[in-house]
Amino acid sequence: VSCGPSPGPGSGPEPAEGPPGAGPAWRVCLDERFSLVHRVRSKHCRVYSLGLGMVDKQLELALVGAGCEVHCFDPSIKQAHLQDSHIWHHRLSVDWRDPNPAIPAQNQRRSTKKLAAILNDFGHRKIDVLKADMESAEWKILENLVLEDVLGEIGQLLLQVHLHWPGFEVGGDDSTVVRYWYSLLRELQRHHFLLFYSHCDVTKPRLFLHKNLFNASSTYTLGWVNTQWKPQ
Numbered sequence: 001v002s003c004g005p006s007p008g009p010g011s012g013p014e015p016a017e018g019p020p021g022a023g024p025a026w027r028v029c030l031d032e033r034f035s036l037v038h039r040v041r042s043k044h045c046r047v048y049s050l051g052l053g054m055v056d057k058q059l060e061l062a063l064v065g066a067g068c069e070v071h072c073f074d075p076s077i078k079q080a081h082l083q084d085s086h087i088w089h090h091r092l093s094v095d096w097r098d099p100n101p102a103i104p105a106q107n108q109r110r111s112t113k114k115l116a117a118i119l120n121d122f123g124h125r126k127i128d129v130l131k132a133d134m135e136s137a138e139w140k141i142l143e144n145l146v147l148e149d150v151l152g153e154i155g156q157l158l159l160q161v162h163l164h165w166p167g168f169e170v171g172g173d174d175s176t177v178v179r180y181w182y183s184l185l186r187e188l189q190r191h192h193f194l195l196f197y198s199h200c201d202v203t204k205p206r207l208f209l210h211k212n213l214f215n216a217s218s219t220y221t222l223g224w225v226n227t228q229w230k231p232q
Helices: 036-041 058-065 115-122 138-147 174-190
Strands: 046-051 069-073 081-084 087-090 127-133 154-162 193-199 219-226
Touching: 036 127, 036 154, 046 058, 058 069, 058 087, 058 127, 115 138, 127 138, 138 154, 138 174, 174 193
Parallel strands: 046 069, 046 127, 069 087, 127 154
Antiparallel strands: 081 087, 154 219, 193 219
């Protein structure tokens, strides 16, 4: 789906829109047809950002500047919860599995929870934007969002996907892996998510399941908008 005004004759595809200073790789859709722009204007938007190290925060800072409530989940920080530059940081790793009940919580290396459990703990029912850069865990996390019926609570989904190997706990031959990836992308479409943005760094190695292929890349940043999402 195009995001923003229709391009003029000969102007080429319309780029995805995002707040100023959001950086080249991550974008949100501020098209008037969808809810995010209206939520930003009313200062009621909520953003969840999942990642390790959280090096690139340009999008999060831009959305905070626009009045959004931003929560970053990073297990590498020292404090359980802290607020910095109006961004909430939580020492939590969003996972697709429940913590191992055989291991006491204090002995586990990091605090992990499924997204549905975090939403319940925080008393949040809706997420306007979910951004995830999970270093190949994104496929299993996406599967969990499908299985636990969380997709309907998300307005826009921004994922960095890695194609150089199947991903954590994903196995099988090449065709099995591709069918698994494809089934998850079809689930997004079935839940009314349409792709509005795709970006890859052409300077990075072009890989696909450990193979060099023409016009393939190991990493893509993708953005989907839930075309039927209605905030409370």
